Amino acid sequence: MPLLLTAFQYRFDRDVDAMARHLIDGVTLGWYTLGTDLLDGAPPSLVTELTGGTQFSSTPLDGFLITTDGSPPTRNTITPQSAVEQDFEWGYVLRPDGIEVISVRIQAGWGPLVPWDTDPRTRFSDHPAHWAFEKPLPVIAPAHPVRPAKPAPGTASRRNTTRR
Template sequence: MQFPSRALDNFLITPDGSPPARDTITPQSAAEQDFEWGYVLRPAGVEVISVRIQAGWGPLVPWDTDPRTRFSDQPAHWTFEKPPPVMAPAGAVQPAKRASGTVSRPNTTRR
């Protein structure tokens, strides 16, 4: 189900008890607040922005990406010109390789 966005005034509690306020992040405020990453929800996926490398835009990770996918955490890999740095999904089983020169024997039960 989808619902329109709405203010969460009744659900958010601030440390000093004041009403919650929106916080707009800009390249300047991100640097001042020591943010490393930004995420923007787009119709086609999640835009990942490495604030240290290129504040303002980044590559798009499509919504249909396997949720087990592992990504590089190196900011230099997350530039707009490059595709997302995807590695094999976590838990993916790689077939075992036999050492060269070994002979495969059928499984037999000895009695």
């Protein structure tokens, strides 16, 4: 969650469509790892606080997957049933007003909507009783002027795609 919030606030300049294009449309299959390159543009002190100084690159699944019949791998649609079968714990839906958290472990499934302006250093919990997020530190102002998030022109399918 901190990586996605920071990426939205700094690398993607609060543009949810640009973030969705990169994270969802910009890869053939999906991601093996989301890396610290998503923190580009964030203040160095915030990056260090979130990562402890460790740097690693995002890695798409392309080239990692091999099908048993030799056919090219295809992107799959995550459903509540397939998420359980594939041992996913979390999914995220990029919404115009925040990240909707989906938990396979929580019986209700749908969790909170975390607003985009949430401080990435916020302590997050997977327990529903803790979903009133406490901001331990003030939100850091971006180094460049912030334009308001773009309004959604309608429901785009990529905003309703969940990723682990």
